[in-house]
Amino acid sequence: QPTLAQVDPLGFWAVSRYADVLHVLKNPQLFSSTGHRGPAEPEWLGRSNPFADSMVMQDPPQHTRLRALVNRAFGPTALSRMEPRIRAYAEQAAAELTLGRPVxxxxxxxxxxxxxxxxxxxxLDASLHPRFKRWADDINNTSSTPPDAHEWHAQIRGTYAEMExxxxxxxxxxxxSPREDMVSELLAARIEGEAxxxxxxxxxxxLLLVAGLETTIHLLGHSALVLAERPDVFARVRADRSLVPRFIEEVLRYEPVAQTLMRLTTAETELCGVRLPAGSHVMLLLGSACRDEAQFPNSERFDLDREGPSNMPFGHGIHFCLGAPLARMEARLALNALLDRCGGLVRDATPVQWHxxxxxRGPTVLPLT
Ligand code: HEM
Structure with a gap:
């Protein structure tokens, strides 16, 4: 099995093994986050994506500065302040979920x-919540929309303008008038006097809307699917809630939501025995790395007893997911609320639809009863 393969005609190198993916992520000076091909900005968009200048597409020193400014808003103090409200959302959502009929x-x-x-x-005002799922969907679809889909293009352009x-x-x-919220905090944040x-x-x-919404929705979708397909796992986790965090880690590894990341080489380098010139596009297959037998024996098995968290689903190094603790907390509170109210999940005969x-990767329609 080659660990590095050139994918034509797209012209990038795909890296599939855990250790090699880690090597790339640990060396941002050689494998840059700036200037690679994703997320593409098609001409019809007629503008640049605001998040193309955001931290996920920057290298140090710009990345270091941006990340330092927003770090605190996602730190432990901010998270414990958010926890009671997230628990309340989770409990309300679980109370309103009527299983027993297909949903x-x-x-x-x-x-x-x-x-x-x-x-x-x-x-965002609560009345806008249904609307910004469409915003996130449209932005995620920007790079996969066919070049001749004029109506769709108009909708996406409208979405950017509306959001902005x-x-x-x-x-x-x-x-x-500052409030006690993240935007006010970020406006006040300073690093060495700079805002x-x-x-x-x-x-x-x-970036938050794109990186933080769909990903966490998919994590919960994958979790429900695993629970519906494995009643033994459902029963164990429901009976012993201390297993919920471990369950989430194994779902993250078994069904990694972020399947690929892109990087661009800044100088000639060797990767898996292949010499890559400067300017080579490298695609990291996180989905494959999370199923690498050398790192995760019996990797094709969902194993609730697997040791230790694997952080790989959230990346590694300087770009390690800023929202990982938040996503883990949301999933823990949501699954606990679900398990409190629900004695079992059953797959419907209707097929699951996938992103x-x-x-x-994740279910966009998941019929359960
Ligand atoms: C970065 C995955 C949830 C905000 C990343 C990266 C991955 C990832 C793999 C690394 C990108 C790279 O190296 O190029 C996930 C997964 C999530 C999740 C699997 C849920 C299951 C969230 C949430 C937020 C968030 C809830 C915030 C509300 C970010 C940000 C970055 C990032 C801001 C950029 C960090 C940087 O460039 O330094 N995420 N994410 N993510 N994520 Fe997440």
């Missing part, structure tokens, strides 16, 4: 907690 679990449950959390982080206008108003409003510019803050808010993307 789409994504719509009826998985979407609700992450949408409320992101809505609150972005300072809304988020700019939120920023201006918090600047006038985020409005454009940087806007880019970060766009059509090589970047993220």
């Amino acid at each position: 789409d679990f994504v719509e009826a449950f998985a979407l609700r907690v992450p949408a409320s959390v992101i809505g609150e982080l972005l300072g 206008q809304y988020l700019k108003e939120v920023i201006a409003e918090r600047r006038r 985020l510019t409005d454009a940087e803050l806007l880019g970060f808010l766009f 059509a993307s090589i970047v993220v």
